[in-house]
Amino acid sequence: MENQNSNQRPPKTWLVESILVTLFCCLPFGIAGIINAAKVESRFYAGDIEGAQRASREAAKWTKIGFWVSVVLFVIYIVLLFAGVLTAVSLDELGS
Amino acid sequence: MSLAAKHKILKWGAVFGGLTLLVFIYKVYNPVENNFFPKCPFRELTGYKCPGCGSQRAVHHLLNFDIRDAMRENIMLVLSIPYLxxxxxxxxxxxxxPKILLWRRRLFGTKAILFILAIIILFWICRNIPYCLSLAPGFN
Structure with missing residues (x-):
């Protein structure tokens, strides 16, 4: 049972993407991705293909949430920044 | 050309354009000297550093081929690059x-992943306590 699947590749673990999410954005989503990556591997080599595929989908979900949250936060930040800059500029003009 | 193919070209063009712009911004501007870079939400909320703190500064130094300064900002990011x-x-x-699969399992299997998780958590704790300050961003 143990080595039944060792000549095949497990489903995508999203490990690389999860580590990137941990480093560049959102720790909780990255960690959730990494834990699911571990589940993909352990279930696959224990013969639980279906469970491994489920964990793979979970890992994909959390990394994608992490990615889009970072994009949204980034956009909100840029919008606030421009709003702030524009306010500062207009106040400056009023003052001069 | 089919609509799907056009869509694909447009999508990858946008990704490539966006990445080029980001590389340009992070190479030219140092996040320490310019306040238009986003701040880490975890650090803003708690005052503690997360494992990703210093990544923007580290990327700036890496893009300028200054590996030592990049490691001072976030050593985990620099060391993880070859692995990633x-x-x-x-x-x-x-x-x-089979040989590749064996190496894949050794480097990216359950044990390896749990090891990485442990490193991330240790790094997280360590960079917030005085004895490990050498790993904290901005400290030598």
Whole structure:
């Protein structure tokens, strides 16, 4: 049972993407991705293909949430920044 | 050309354009000297550093080929790069043979992943306590 699947590749673990999410954005989503990556591997080599595929989908979900949250936060930040800059500029003009 | 193909070109064009712009911004501007870079939400909320703190500064130094300064900002990011590239290559390989699969399992299997998780958590704790300040961003 143990080595039944060792000549095949497990489903995508999203490990690389999860580590990137941990480093560049959102720790909780990255960690959730990494834990699911571990589940993909352990279930696959224990013969639980279906469970491994489920964990793979979970890992994909959390990394994608992490990615889009970072994009949204980034956009909100840029919008606030421009709003702030524009306010500062207009106040400056009023003052001069 | 089909609509799907046009869509694909547009999508990858946008990704490529966006990445080029980001590389340009992070190479030219140092996040320490310019306040238009986003701040880490975790640090803003709690005052503690997370494992990703210093990443923007580290990327700036890496893009200017200054590995030592990059390591001072976030050593985990710098050391993870070869591992991430290897992982990416393993993911891309079509029809890997048994030898490759064996190495894949050694480097990216359950034990390896749990080891990485442990490193991330230790790094997180360590960079917030005085004895490990050498790993904290902005400290030598």
């Amino acid at each position: 590239i290897t992982g990416f290559i393993f993911d891309m390989l079509k029809n890997p043979g």
